[in-house]
Amino acid sequence: MWGKFGSVEAAKQVFEKISEQDHIGWTVMINSYGLNGMGDEAVKIFHQMPKESIDHLTYICVLNACSHSGLVDVARSIFNDIQTKTEIIYTTMIDCLSRAAAFEEAQKLIEQFERDHAPAVSIYTALLSGARNQKNSKLLQEVVDRMQKLFPNMKDSLLAASILLANVYASSDDIGKATDIKIELHKSGGKKQIGVTVTDIDGKLWKFRAHDRSHAESAEIHEQVDRMSKRIIEHGHKIIEHGHKYDASWIVRPIEPDETIETLLCGHSERLAMAAHFIHNRKPKRIQMTMNLRICGDCHEVTKLVALIYQCDIVVRDANHIHHFRLNGQCSCQDYF
Numbered sequence: 001m002w003g004k005f006g007s008v009e010a011a012k013q014v015f016e017k018i019s020e021q022d023h024i025g026w027t028v029m030i031n032s033y034g035l036n037g038m039g040d041e042a043v044k045i046f047h048q049m050p051k052e053s054i055d056h057l058t059y060i061c062v063l064n065a066c067s068h069s070g071l072v073d074v075a076r077s078i079f080n081d082i083q084t085k086t087e088i089i090y091t092t093m094i095d096c097l098s099r100a101a102a103f104e105e106a107q108k109l110i111e112q113f114e115r116d117h118a119p120a121v122s123i124y125t126a127l128l129s130g131a132r133n134q135k136n137s138k139l140l141q142e143v144v145d146r147m148q149k150l151f152p153n154m155k156d157s158l159l160a161a162s163i164l165l166a167n168v169y170a171s172s173d174d175i176g177k178a179t180d181i182k183i184e185l186h187k188s189g190g191k192k193q194i195g196v197t198v199t200d201i202d203g204k205l206w207k208f209r210a211h212d213r214s215h216a217e218s219a220e221i222h223e224q225v226d227r228m229s230k231r232i233i234e235h236g237h238k239i240i241e242h243g244h245k246y247d248a249s250w251i252v253r254p255i256e257p258d259e260t261i262e263t264l265l266c267g268h269s270e271r272l273a274m275a276a277h278f279i280h281n282r283k284p285k286r287i288q289m290t291m292n293l294r295i296c297g298d299c300h301e302v303t304k305l306v307a308l309i310y311q312c313d314i315v316v317r318d319a320n321h322i323h324h325f326r327l328n329g330q331c332s333c334q335d336y337f
């Protein structure tokens with residue numbers, strides 16, 4: 001439990017007190033290190049574990065830990081030793097390779113998987129995320145085309161894949177292709193989940209949606225976002241990319257007619273939540289937030305700089321990771337997320 005809330009030290013103490021470290025205890029510890037971006041520690045525990053305690057779940061947790069810490073070689077050697085490789089084990093390994101931009105190897109592994117399994121959408125989604133992170137629009141297009149052939153009825157997965165592709169085209173200045181996809185999405189009525197961040201300020205829970213203006217203090221919160229953006233830019237936050245002011249590949253839903261790339265990104269709910277903390281307490285020492293989606297690349301950079309500039313410890317739990325933004329401006333995930 002503690003591992004999931006970011007207190008890996010507490011988890012470790014509990015673990016060390018369990019006299020008979022059963023396989024659940026070991027696996028929970030590996031998972032806890034993995035979630036907190038401490039892949040080396042997770043691997044260490046894995047190698048200390050008695051062989052007979054290692055099961056399917058252990059493999060998934062240790063591969064996932066490697067994936068989030070960029071330990072590709074370690075993951076590869078663990079993967080090769082696994083006797084029974086399930087779909088989820090393949091998915092985790094392909095996620096690891098894709099995050100490290102080892103796309104050729106990832107695709108070979110998919111071929112290997114499909115020799116004796118039916119194609120799995122989760123595997124293609126893992127490959128897509130990696131291609132998105134690398135802004136590899138050629139590979140993305142190939143994967144999306146293949147997904148459309150293989151999984152014609154999986155509307156949600158196809159929609160998410162098309163949005164990713166459109167956004168990568170938009171950030172590579174291929175606005176024509178991006179617009180074509182977005183028009184198609186609009187026609188098919190595709191709607192994507194909107195980002196929500198929840199945080200506790202002085203004992204009260206606050207909920208922020210992207211572009212939220214529903215709070216009594218919304219005007220003040222948006223002013224604070226602007227002030228923080230200025231300070232961050234002074235500290236050299238990279239804002240010119242591909243001729244756009246922001247990195248557009250991270251937008252996770254189609255752009256509405258009255259929105260620009262810039263307003264979409266600045267409306268991110270986690271920044272509103274951070275700004276609200278700074279309004280209520282001018283010098284917060286620690287901020288904790290929970291998001292329903294994966295943190296976007298731009299917000300991840302911004303949050304690192306907020307932690308550094310304002311000397312505030314920030315913990316963000318997003319849809320698949322816990323990020324500890326530390327006072328030195330680094331995140332525990334080491335930018336693998």
Ligand SMILES: [Zn+2]
Pocket residue numbers: 265268269295296297298299300
């Ligand atoms: Zn964001």
Ligand SMILES: [Zn+2]
Pocket residue numbers: 300322323324331332333334335337
């Ligand atoms: Zn992070």
